[in-house]
Amino acid sequence: MDEFDFINKLKSSCHFHQDVKVGIGDDAAVYKTSEHTHQVVCVDTMVEGVHFLKHVSTPEEIGYKALAVNISDIAAMGAIPLYYLVSIAIPSSWKEQELLNLYQGMKELANEYEMDLLGGDTVSTADKLVVTVTVIGEVNANVQTLRSNARDGDIVFVTGNVGDSSAGLALLLEHVTLNNKSHKEYLIQRHKRPTPRVKEGQFIAKLERASLNDISDGLASELNEISEASQLGITINEADLPISEALLELGTSHELNKWVLFGGEDFELVGTTSQESWEKLRNECEDQSISVTKIGTVTSDHSSVRMVTKDHNTITLEKSGYNHFKR
Numbered sequence: 001m002d003e004f005d006f007i008n009k010l011k012s013s014c015h016f017h018q019d020v021k022v023g024i025g026d027d028a029a030v031y032k033t034s035e036h037t038h039q040v041v042c043v044d045t046m047v048e049g050v051h052f053l054k055h056v057s058t059p060e061e062i063g064y065k066a067l068a069v070n071i072s073d074i075a076a077m078g079a080i081p082l083y084y085l086v087s088i089a090i091p092s093s094w095k096e097q098e099l100l101n102l103y104q105g106m107k108e109l110a111n112e113y114e115m116d117l118l119g120g121d122t123v124s125t126a127d128k129l130v131v132t133v134t135v136i137g138e139v140n141a142n143v144q145t146l147r148s149n150a151r152d153g154d155i156v157f158v159t160g161n162v163g164d165s166s167a168g169l170a171l172l173l174e175h176v177t178l179n180n181k182s183h184k185e186y187l188i189q190r191h192k193r194p195t196p197r198v199k200e201g202q203f204i205a206k207l208e209r210a211s212l213n214d215i216s217d218g219l220a221s222e223l224n225e226i227s228e229a230s231q232l233g234i235t236i237n238e239a240d241l242p243i244s245e246a247l248l249e250l251g252t253s254h255e256l257n258k259w260v261l262f263g264g265e266d267f268e269l270v271g272t273t274s275q276e277s278w279e280k281l282r283n284e285c286e287d288q289s290i291s292v293t294k295i296g297t298v299t300s301d302h303s304s305v306r307m308v309t310k311d312h313n314t315i316t317l318e319k320s321g322y323n324h325f326k327r
């Protein structure tokens, strides 16, 4: 079974309610609530052993990340987060204080965005902890930063740096080592405490048109989602990819590409917009010391995602990032 094929089979061609503006297939669903604003809702689950390990992350860190990954999907819709609900399936290996600490980790981030916890559900499970967070947000009625919004000639951009999170995980799992303590800590923090790019999403939402996706499964996978949804090709340049000093120190070029292109969980925003809007975005972000980098262009001459390597070869980037069931 393939995760993406399965989800495609769940899509319906119409909705009972006309107010549904975006259904299955983007980072969050959007439905009309008033003339001027729409509501945005998403849900992501984190499973012990699949998304986190109890012996490398504290309950606070796990809670923080469970909320952060959802706020990231809200940010990718150009929306702001308002409320959250938490469903939790608890095995006997988790004690009450650990669970309260997990909620404290969520609260820490919720306070930053002034989000209210509205409810949830509590059940038992045999073996592994499962945390499911739903976030409800709000977006300006005329904003649609959909994956399908790319156009021929667009600039492809990404916020922040890519690859840090999966390198941080490799460090946590002791698959690799790094002597520089501050670089090591930086990469691990990027894995455990990703920053949802809400402010960046707000800047992008002000552009005339933009496609947008957050990076959960890996840069190559998210670019393929934009390419598929927009039915256009994307070409990125390896030399332009924003890579942190810490990651450069850690990786040989083979490992670097694995982390940067296919690693996932960066929770940066990747998108496309017109040349004119890109100039505007770049200037605004520069004024606010926000990191956003041009990494490529959208093309109509093919329908795949390609990368021009540093030695000037063009390779196809398959949608082969993180795929549940295809491990």
Ligand SMILES: Nc1ncnc2c1ncn2[C@@H]1O[C@H](COP(=O)(O)OP(=O)(O)O)[C@@H](O)[C@H]1O
Residues within 6 Å of the ligand: 007, 010, 023, 024, 025, 026, 027, 028, 029, 043, 044, 073, 216, 217
């Ligand atoms: N089991 C499911 N039932 C219905 N919709 C789903 C299911 N799993 C995922 N989706 C929908 O498919 C789309 C893609 O999901 P996903 O790849 O998890 O997005 P993201 O990577 O942005 O979190 C979203 O619109 C999501 O709501």
Ligand SMILES: Cc1ncc(C[n+]2csc(CCOP(=O)(O)OP(=O)(O)O)c2C)c(N)n1
Residues within 6 Å of the ligand: 044, 045, 049, 050, 051, 052, 053, 069, 169, 216, 217, 263, 264, 265, 322, 324
């Ligand atoms: C123990 C462990 N192994 C592997 C990973 C890496 N990992 C787990 S899920 C995932 C992809 C993102 O999760 P997903 O549920 O697909 O999020 P979504 O795309 O729905 O936002 C990655 C890279 C991890 N975080 N922890």
Ligand SMILES: [Mg+2]
Residues within 6 Å of the ligand: 026, 027, 072, 073, 076, 213, 214, 215, 216
């Ligand atoms: Mg997403």
Ligand SMILES: [Mg+2]
Residues within 6 Å of the ligand: 043, 044
């Ligand atoms: Mg999801």
Ligand SMILES: [Mg+2]
Residues within 6 Å of the ligand: 044, 069, 070, 073, 216
């Ligand atoms: Mg997600």
